[in-house]
Amino acid sequence: xxxxxPEMTISSVVDRWPDTARIFARYGLSCASCAISKSxxxxxxxxxxxxxxxxxxxxxRDLNHFADSGKLPDNLPAANATAGMGGMKMRGMAxxxxxxxxxxxxxxxxxxxKSLVAGLLAVGLTRRGFRIGVLDGDITGPxxxxxxxxxxxxxxAPDGKSLMPPRSRGGIPVMSMNLLLPDEGEAVIWRxxxxxxxxxxFFSDVQWGELxxxxxxxxxGTSDAPLTxxxxxxxxxxxLVTTPQALAAxxxxxxxxxxxxxxGDILGIVENMAYVRMPDGSQNEVFGPSQGxxxxxxxxxxxxxxxxxxxxxxxxxxxxxIESYDSPEFEELVNNFLSVAPEKHxxxxxx
Ligand SMILES: Nc1ncnc2c1ncn2[C@@H]1O[C@H](COP(=O)(O)OP(=O)(O)OP(=O)(O)O)[C@@H](O)[C@H]1O
Ligand SMILES: [Mg+2]
Numbered sequence: 001x002x003x004x005x006p007e008m009t010i011s012s013v014v015d016r017w018p019d020t021a022r023i024f025a026r027y028g029l030s031c032a033s034c035a036i037s038k039s040x041x042x043x044x045x046x047x048x049x050x051x052x053x054x055x056x057x058x059x060x061r062d063l064n065h066f067a068d069s070g071k072l073p074d075n076l077p078a079a080n081a082t083a084g085m086g087g088m089k090m091r092g093m094a095x096x097x098x099x100x101x102x103x104x105x106x107x108x109x110x111x112x113x114k115s116l117v118a119g120l121l122a123v124g125l126t127r128r129g130f131r132i133g134v135l136d137g138d139i140t141g142p143x144x145x146x147x148x149x150x151x152x153x154x155x156x157a158p159d160g161k162s163l164m165p166p167r168s169r170g171g172i173p174v175m176s177m178n179l180l181l182p183d184e185g186e187a188v189i190w191r192x193x194x195x196x197x198x199x200x201x202f203f204s205d206v207q208w209g210e211l212x213x214x215x216x217x218x219x220x221g222t223s224d225a226p227l228t229x230x231x232x233x234x235x236x237x238x239x240l241v242t243t244p245q246a247l248a249a250x251x252x253x254x255x256x257x258x259x260x261x262x263x264g265d266i267l268g269i270v271e272n273m274a275y276v277r278m279p280d281g282s283q284n285e286v287f288g289p290s291q292g293x294x295x296x297x298x299x300x301x302x303x304x305x306x307x308x309x310x311x312x313x314x315x316x317x318x319x320x321x322i323e324s325y326d327s328p329e330f331e332e333l334v335n336n337f338l339s340v341a342p343e344k345h346x347x348x349x350x351x
Contacts (some may be wrong), residue, residue: 003067006043006056011261013042013063018260019072020063025263027059097203098210101342102234103267104137106259107241108251110220113272114241115143116313117333118217119322121239122172124334130212130343133165135202136176137229138219139188139195145176149320154179154206162205170323173209175202192224196232203233212343222254230262236342237267239304242295244274249291249298256299267340268304269295270333276309283308302340305333 004013004020010029014021029045042063046054062073105118115138122132136144145151148168154175155164165173177188177198190198208214216233219225230238238259242248252269259266271292275283292303307313307329316322 002060002064004042004060004063006046006060007041009039009041010045011040014261015257017067018257020066021261021263022072023059023062023066026062027054029054029059097208099133099203099208099214100212101236102203102214102216103237103239103341104216104218104226104230104233104235105239105241106218106226106255107220107248108222108255109242109248112220112241112243112248113270113307114220115141115147115217116317116322117239117241117270117272117307118215119144119147119317120325120330120333121213121337122215123170123323123325124330125213125215125337126170126172128334128338131210133173133175133208133211133214135199135214135216135233136174136178137199137202137216137226137233139177139190139198140219142176142178143317144174144217145178146320147317147322148172148174150174150176150179152179157207162207164207168323169321172323175206192228195225195228199229199232213341222251222258227258227262230264235264237265239267239270239337240295240299240301241270241272242291243272244285244287244289244291249295252295253298256301266299266301268302268336269299270304271295271306273309274306302336304336304340305329307333 010024014024024045027046029042042059043056046056046059066072103121105114105121107114115136118134122134126132134144134148138144150166150168152166154166156162157164163175165175166179167173181188203214216229216235218229240252240255240259242252256266269292271290273287274290274292275285278284286309290306292306296303308327310327312327313322313325316325
């Protein structure tokens, strides 16, 4: 007998079989249906979103085949292919902009170093010749502009309709709500629809130019805030950041689930504040032993890097000089990112 029926809610099916998110996504029932609506049945979703065009018999057949055999249908597009998180329309939106890949940095818990990892990826990839931009999707915090020492108000572009992103010392274009506020300390308390509107504009109404990667710093958590941002952008892949504390690690499993529900891919996990380097060269794991292996098992994604607690990091991000940071662990992080990222070689500019 079929395990999955059209009267079951989409979210209950995805909760039980997370990989079915990819099957739903293929039938045009992606993000909105599974992650936001907890009450929508498969039948309601299929008749609503697909404009009645979703072939519910085929959908049910694929879902039950997966529930019975654990095998995804052969002809399913790869999770990071065009029908990934953003869907076809969103991908088109990115290509039109000249932005090749949008990568989001996410964490379950606040304060684990998400903004730092977003910043470091941008710096490391720029050093390797990629064209990078940073979109601060955490509209309540000043982390990104502060870390890069960017304060300039984004000037209006010559077309009079869009904004030019201010650039860091090293030339990285940065866009943040913080740059638009009269006072850096001013907190933004906005509702979801306003946030998605702002984020979408940060993407479409900002002159990013040609980019290999646009790195997006997401708000903390695994709830509405990061979800709102992710749904507003054509995201290709997600980098997850955590610290070794058991609690933080547990929340990561929630984040993994969220990204899966969106039909997306976790590119890798970064374990931040993993240890302190002692004067004798040993590593002191102040936040407890590494959870790396556990995370890899939980997420089925590689451990992309392990960063120590480094006073230099804290100092440089406070004074806006993150672009001067260097360490072997940082190098390794960027190399590992490139080994799993959707684009592995810098574009040689055409003269
Ligand atoms: N490995 C590290 N070594 C030293 N300081 C660090 C390290 N990682 C992060 N920090 C510092 O810890 C603070 C929090 O980091 P960060 O702002 O990147 O976290 P976050 O996850 O983005 O936080 P939020 O949830 O508030 O957005 C910052 O002051 C940062 O400079
Ligand atoms: Mg942050």
